[in-house]
Amino acid sequence: MKFLDLAKVYVRSGGGGAGCVSFRREKFVEYGGPDGGDGGRGGDVWAEAVGGLNTLIDFRFQQHFFARSGQHGMGAQRTGASGDDIVLRVPVGTEILEEDQETVIADLTEPGQRVLLAKGGNGGFGNLHFKSSTNRAPRNANPGQEGVERTLWLRLKLIADAGLVGLPNAGKSTFLAAVSNARPKIADYPFTTLHPNLGVVGIDGHEFVMADIPGLIEGASEGRGLGDQFLGHVERSRVLLHLIDGTAEDVAQDARTILTELQAYSPALAEKPRVTALNKIDALDAETLAERKAALEAEIGGPVLLMSGVSRQGVPEVLRALWAQILPSRGPAVTEEDKPWQP
Numbered sequence: 001m002k003f004l005d006l007a008k009v010y011v012r013s014g015g016g017g018a019g020c021v022s023f024r025r026e027k028f029v030e031y032g033g034p035d036g037g038d039g040g041r042g043g044d045v046w047a048e049a050v051g052g053l054n055t056l057i058d059f060r061f062q063q064h065f066f067a068r069s070g071q072h073g074m075g076a077q078r079t080g081a082s083g084d085d086i087v088l089r090v091p092v093g094t095e096i097l098e099e100d101q102e103t104v105i106a107d108l109t110e111p112g113q114r115v116l117l118a119k120g121g122n123g124g125f126g127n128l129h130f131k132s133s134t135n136r137a138p139r140n141a142n143p144g145q146e147g148v149e150r151t152l153w154l155r156l157k158l159i160a161d162a163g164l165v166g167l168p169n170a171g172k173s174t175f176l177a178a179v180s181n182a183r184p185k186i187a188d189y190p191f192t193t194l195h196p197n198l199g200v201v202g203i204d205g206h207e208f209v210m211a212d213i214p215g216l217i218e219g220a221s222e223g224r225g226l227g228d229q230f231l232g233h234v235e236r237s238r239v240l241l242h243l244i245d246g247t248a249e250d251v252a253q254d255a256r257t258i259l260t261e262l263q264a265y266s267p268a269l270a271e272k273p274r275v276t277a278l279n280k281i282d283a284l285d286a287e288t289l290a291e292r293k294a295a296l297e298a299e300i301g302g303p304v305l306l307m308s309g310v311s312r313q314g315v316p317e318v319l320r321a322l323w324a325q326i327l328p329s330r331g332p333a334v335t336e337e338d339k340p341w342q343p
Contacts, residue, residue: 004055004056004057004059004060004156005055005056005155005156005157005158005196005232005233006056006153006154006155006156007056007059007060007063007153007154008063008151008152008153008154009059009063009064009065009088009151009152009153009154010063010064010065010149010150010151010152011045011064011065011066011086011088011117011118011149011150011152012045012065012066012067012118012147012148012149012150013042013043013044013045013067013118013119013120013121013147013148013149014041014042014043014044014066014067014068014069014070014083014120014121014147015042015069015070015120015121015144015145015146015147016039016040016041016042016069016070016120016121016122016123016124016144016145016146017038017039017040017041017042017069017070017071017072017073017080017123017124017144018039018072018073018123018124018141018142018143018144019036019037019038019039019072019073019123019124019125019126019127019129019141019142019143019144020036020037020038020039020072020073020074020075020078020126020127020141021034021036021126021127021139021140021141022034022035022036022037022074022075022076022126022127023035023036023137024075024076033131033136033137034126034127034128034130034131034137034138035075035076035077035128036073036074036075036077036126036127036128036141037073037074037075037076037077037078037079037080037126037128038073038079038080038123038124038125038126038129039070039071039072039073039079039080039123039124039126039142039143039144040070040071040072040073040079040080040081040082040083040123041070041082041083041120041121041122041123042067042068042069042070042082042083042120042121042122042123042144042145042147043067043068043069043070043082043083043084043085043086043120044067044085044086044116044117044118044119044120045065045067045085045086045088045116045117045118046085046086046087046088046114046115046116046117047087047088047090047094047096047106047108047114047115047117048087048088048089048090048108048112048113048114049090049091049092049093049094049108049109049110049111049112049113049114050089050090050091050092050111050112051092051111053089053090053091053092054091054156054158054198055091055156056090056091056094056154056156058089059154065086065088066086067083067084067085067086067118067120067147068083068084069083069121069144069147070082070083070120070121070123070144071083072144073123073124073126073141077126077128079123080123082120082123083120085120087114088117088154090108090154090156091156092108092109092110092111092159093108093109093156093157093158093159093236094107094108094154094155094156094157095107095108095154095155095156095157096108096115096117096152096153096154096155097152097153097154097155098152098153099150099151099152099153101153101155105117105152109159109236117150117152118147118148118149118150119148120147121144121145121146121147121148122144122145123144123145124141124142124143124144124145125141125142126141127139127140127141129141155232156233157232157233157235157236158196158198158211158233158236159209159236160198160209160210160211160233160234160236160237161208161209161210161237161238161239161322161326162201162208162209162210162211162237162238162239162240162241162322162326163210163211163213163233163234163237163239163240163241164176164210164211164212164213164234164240164241164243165213165216165234165240165241165242165243165258165262166216166242166243166244166245166258167216167244167245167248167254167257167258168214168216169245170243170244170245170254170279171243171245171279171280171309171310172212172213172243173197173212174309174310175212175241175243175279175307175309175315176197176199176210176212177199177309178309178310178312178315179199179201179202179210179315179319180199180200180201180202180210196211196212196213196214196233197211197212198210198211198212199212201319201322203316203319203320203323204320204323206323206327208322208323208326210241210322211233211234211237213231213233213234216231216257216258216261231262231265231266231269234269235266235268235269237272238272238273238325238326238329239272239273239274239275239322239325239326240269240272240273240274240275241274241275241277241318241322242255242258242274242275242276242277243277243279244276244277244278244279244296245279245280246278246279246280246281246283246284246289246292247280247283247284251278251292251295251296251299252295252296252298252299255276255296255299255300256299259300273325275305275318275321275322275325276296276300276302276303276304276305277304277305277306277307277314277318278292278293278296278304278305278306278307279307279308279309280308280309280310281306281307281308281313281314282308282310282311282313289306293306305317305318305321
């Protein structure tokens, strides 16, 4: 399935049905009078977050969503039928924005969350509604309200516990494939991932979700390369794993590049808890490894873990460091004693 994280949709709620002008004329009934019914209400347009979806590809093939209008009122005091609602099923983590792509209408982060995108128009009053002691035979009725038409953007931000960031070819996809069942593209030549990947990672009996995004380059915040369009997928992460290619000539400069782009995209993202790991240590001798680790620690002002995604050396230690950052944000574990009794 092709990954799509941005889609433009056009929605329109249903218009209300018009009221009816009608009079009761029946044999042997001395007093007739007005009996025109009201128009039916137009259908609404809703968006609902559902589990099991991780892309907006469905909205590539259908962009227009129009709810049905209500039926007109009828004689014999009959109200018109209301129009059916339309529900847009979107993945969990979808933001709904106005046409300017800046104003956020809703952020659907939990399965089952719903938001009203366009409210259906009310049906018009029939002439029975206008009957009074001084107006016994009204001959007027109201038209129904028109529906609401909107142009909206859907933007998906994947929900993951940990997010992978780094320059292209830092070994992010190799690491994700080594610790989860995800199968991103891996090759022995330089290339960059073109779309985010998700994987479920297990360590010491615990599981969490990790997201791998395309690599950043210097100037990504200004639109170079793939730009920073995919950083939204790690924006919701509780912790970032910053992978640095240990075979690079200047590991400190590589780290500085990524931290600068994170800061340019969002200061909040740059302040997230971060685990830094020097990757591909299986290709370095002990002296070079010690030098580059010291230079990297001096640059970031914190500890640096050593690992290799290919040989899996140091990988468990990295996963434990990530889980230590994720655990406080998880709710308390439910034990057997805490579960409610059921007959």
